[in-house]
Amino acid sequence: MHDTLPLLLSTDFPAPRRSRLTTLQVNLGYRCNQTCLHCHVNAGPNRTETMDDANVERIPQVLAARGLVALDLTGGAPELHQCFRWLVATARSLGVKVIDRCNLTILSEPGQEDLAGFLAENRVEVVASLPCYLEENVDGQRGKGVFERSMAGLKRLNALGYGQPGSGLNLHLVYNPTGASLPPAQAGLEAAYKKELEDRYGIVFSRLYTIANMPIQRFGSTLISRGQFADYMDLLKSSHSRDNLDQVMCRELVSVDWRGRLYDCDFNQMLGLPMHGPATLADLLEMSVADQPIRVADHCYGCTAGQGSSCGGALE
Numbered sequence: 001m002h003d004t005l006p007l008l009l010s011t012d013f014p015a016p017r018r019s020r021l022t023t024l025q026v027n028l029g030y031r032c033n034q035t036c037l038h039c040h041v042n043a044g045p046n047r048t049e050t051m052d053d054a055n056v057e058r059i060p061q062v063l064a065a066r067g068l069v070a071l072d073l074t075g076g077a078p079e080l081h082q083c084f085r086w087l088v089a090t091a092r093s094l095g096v097k098v099i100d101r102c103n104l105t106i107l108s109e110p111g112q113e114d115l116a117g118f119l120a121e122n123r124v125e126v127v128a129s130l131p132c133y134l135e136e137n138v139d140g141q142r143g144k145g146v147f148e149r150s151m152a153g154l155k156r157l158n159a160l161g162y163g164q165p166g167s168g169l170n171l172h173l174v175y176n177p178t179g180a181s182l183p184p185a186q187a188g189l190e191a192a193y194k195k196e197l198e199d200r201y202g203i204v205f206s207r208l209y210t211i212a213n214m215p216i217q218r219f220g221s222t223l224i225s226r227g228q229f230a231d232y233m234d235l236l237k238s239s240h241s242r243d244n245l246d247q248v249m250c251r252e253l254v255s256v257d258w259r260g261r262l263y264d265c266d267f268n269q270m271l272g273l274p275m276h277g278p279a280t281l282a283d284l285l286e287m288s289v290a291d292q293p294i295r296v297a298d299h300c301y302g303c304t305a306g307q308g309s310s311c312g313g314a315l316e
Contacts, residue, residue, distance in 0.1 A: 004220035005271050007229065008298040015296045016245050018289050023253040025072040025266060025311070026051075026059060028081040030258070033109055047076065055260035056083045058281045060090045065285050072253070072311065074101040074266065079115055092122050099125045104153035105146055116153070120160040125170045127209070127311075128154070133196040137178060154203045163205040172207045174313075180223060180232040182239060182306045183210035186314035209313030212236075212302045214267050236301035244308035247315040250294050256281060264294045265303075266311070273297065 029050035063071060071091045078084055078101060091098050100119060107116050119126060130150055132138050138147035154171075157163065163171035173193065177183055190208035197203040213219045215232055223229040255263040260281040263269040273295050278287040308315025 001218065002221040002224040004216050004224065004229070004299075005297075007233075008215070008271070011296060011298040011300070013296045013298060013300045014242075014245060016248060016251055016294050018292045018294060019251045021066060021252060021254060021289050022068060023070040023072055023249075024059065024062060024066075024068055024256060025074060025253050026078075026256045027074050027258055027266065027269065028056075028076065028078045028084065028087075030076045031080050032076040032103070033080070033106055049258045050081060051083075051258040051260070053083065055256075055258075055281055056081075056087055058260065058285075059087060059256075060094060062281055062284045063091060063094055063096050066288075068096060070097045070099060072099040072101070077103055077106045079106050079112060085118060088118075088122050088124060092124075097125060098122065099127055102126050102128045102153075104128050104130065104150040107153040107156055108149050116156045116160055120157075120162065120169060123169060125172070126157060126162060127172045127174060128157075129176075130154075130173045130193075131176050131178060133193055133200070151201050151203065154197075154205070155201070158202075158204060163203075170207075171205045172209055172313075173205050174209045174211055176211055176213055180213075180228045180235070182212055182235065183309070183314070186210040186307060207313070209311075210307070210309070211311075211313065212305060212309040214299050214302045216267060216299055217270050233298060233301070236305045237298075239305035240301055241304055241306065241308060244304040244315045247308065247310070248300075248303050249310040249312065250303075253311070254284070254289060267299055267302075268295060268297075271297065271299070 030047035031050065032044055088098050106112055135147040138150065157171055161167035162169040175183060175189060186208065189210060193208050215223055215229060220229065223232050250264040253265065255266045255269045257263065257269050262275050262278055262280060263273065264275045275295060277289055277292045278284050303309050
């Protein structure tokens with residue numbers, strides 16, 4: 001796989017500074033039941049990296065010590081970690097909102113048959129990947145049969161109240177482009193998703209998040225192989241919007257890798273670019289990150305291009 005980091009380090013991206021920390025985003029490991037082309041984590045069934053018990057137990061301590069409002073769990077498939085359910089329940093007992101970055105097919109994996117019910121019982125916010133409402137596009141990006149299993153997962157969540165008005169059980173979908181292009185306008189695409197999914201499958205959801213593909217890891221390597229890397233970077237830079245800088249997710253979020261090390265965002269984590277200041281979860285128990293400079297490289301243009309892009313979708 002091609003390494004994109006040397007192509008990204010020289011940058012003129014305008015580095016922002018941190019504001020108040022509100023969210024801890026934790027990568028519990030790289031093992032996943034899917035292998036997706038766009039995945040910036042390069043996750044898959046054969047990855048063995050997983051967070052140890054000591055770091056898992058430190059997460060609730062940090063949430064309490066820093067007065068954080070949200071725990072955002074990602075992977076791989078975070079649900080495959082043996083401590084996933086303990087961590088969710090413990091964070092919820094502290095009054096912290098828990099977000100599960102779910103690929104939907106995990107809900108039908110052997111041994112996970114009760115997972116949807118567990119998420120609903122603990123009122124976990126589900127953010128589910130679904131790159132299209134058409135079967136051929138989803139299976140082309142994620143593998144044969146993924147679309148059918150994703151629809152089954154969404155129906156199971158709907159039956160538990162997820163995405164239903166007034167239920168308080170948020171079900172958000174995530175759209176990533178299938179190629180070297182920016183996402184379309186989020187509002188219009190959300191309307192199309194809602195109409196098509198309800199008309200075709202009787203499925204409802206709360207919001208659609210559009211997220212740009214980052215030129216790193218598996219997707220970045222594919223761009224290099226196809227001779228599209230430079231053109232994609234030109235697209236990101238020419239579409240940069242200065243107004244998006246005030247809303248980028250790294251201003252209020254710290255990303256934690258499976259070893260307990262700290263980064264400004266999930267993308268910097270995958271590039272091995274640690275944040276300034278505290279280095280580990282243990283450090284966060286004592287140290288504040290407010291007003292620290294954020295480490296940047298050329299891939300950061302992916303968060304400010306067009307409508308902007310974050311873990312919560314478009315910024316504008």
